[in-house]
Amino acid sequence: xxxxxxxxxxxxxxxxxxxxxxxxxxxxxxxxxxxxxxxxxxxxxxxxxxxxxxxxxxxxxxxxxxxxxxxxxxxxxxxxxxxxxxxxxxxxxxxxxxxxxxxxxxxxxxxxxx
Amino acid sequence: xxxxxxxxxxxxxxxxxxxxxxxxxxxxxxxxxxxxxxxxxxxxxxxxxxxxxxxxxxxxxxxxxxxxxxxxxxxxxxxxxxxxxxxxxxxxxxxxxxxxxxxxxxxxxxxxx
Numbered sequence: 001x002x003x004x005x006x007x008x009x010x011x012x013x014x015x016x017x018x019x020x021x022x023x024x025x026x027x028x029x030x031x032x033x034x035x036x037x038x039x040x041x042x043x044x045x046x047x048x049x050x051x052x053x054x055x056x057x058x059x060x061x062x063x064x065x066x067x068x069x070x071x072x073x074x075x076x077x078x079x080x081x082x083x084x085x086x087x088x089x090x091x092x093x094x095x096x097x098x099x100x101x102x103x104x105x106x107x108x109x110x111x112x113x114x
Numbered sequence: 115x116x117x118x119x120x121x122x123x124x125x126x127x128x129x130x131x132x133x134x135x136x137x138x139x140x141x142x143x144x145x146x147x148x149x150x151x152x153x154x155x156x157x158x159x160x161x162x163x164x165x166x167x168x169x170x171x172x173x174x175x176x177x178x179x180x181x182x183x184x185x186x187x188x189x190x191x192x193x194x195x196x197x198x199x200x201x202x203x204x205x206x207x208x209x210x211x212x213x214x215x216x217x218x219x220x221x222x223x224x225x226x227x
């Protein structure tokens with residue numbers, strides 16, 4: 001366990017389904033991130049929350065909707081996804097203006113859209 | 115433009131030998147941080163080593179060392195005495211002054227017995 005917990009680990013969903021990914025950290029960090037990792041592509045930053053406010057949305061389609069109810073929890077709500085959205089979704093946390101240890105990542109949710 | 119470039123998609127290394135993974139970066143920020151992460155097949159990203167742009171010495175963490183050449187904007191990772199458990203994907207990443215972490219495409223390392 002890294003200190004950042006993601007659930008579920010695996011998710012298969014149809015294109016008309018609605019599901020949510022959950023991320024939880026108890027490291028005392030005040031910034032949280034969603035990354036998408038597709039095959040053979042660099043990790044793509046999707047959303048950044050700092051002090052529970054969204055500070056970055058890298059032009060992510062509206063079918064992905066993040067929610068950060070408090071500094072320890074981050075959700076990614078999914079609806080009407082496309083097959084190309086199948087990927088590993090990684091959550092990370094850090095201390096804003098982090099020291100030299102960068103981000104702490106969760107184990108990811110492997111999403112398959114059918 | 116790509117901020118982090120890893121030119122080696124995959125590498126094979128014999129057990130107990132050393133392997134060097136290449137990483138070059140592009141930034142105009144005077145202050146930045148460079149990281150290497152390991153990603154096994156299970157998916158989690160494991161922090162390995164960090165180098166600050168103002169650090170005078172190359173970072174070392176156990177069998178990992180970072181060959182930092184600032185003028186050439188390179189931050190190669192050296193894994194010494196490779197073990198079978200080192201087989202994984204390795205990512206180079208950079209944190210700029212905006213605190214965002216950008217990743218390279220990764221290098222797959224396969225350690226042979």
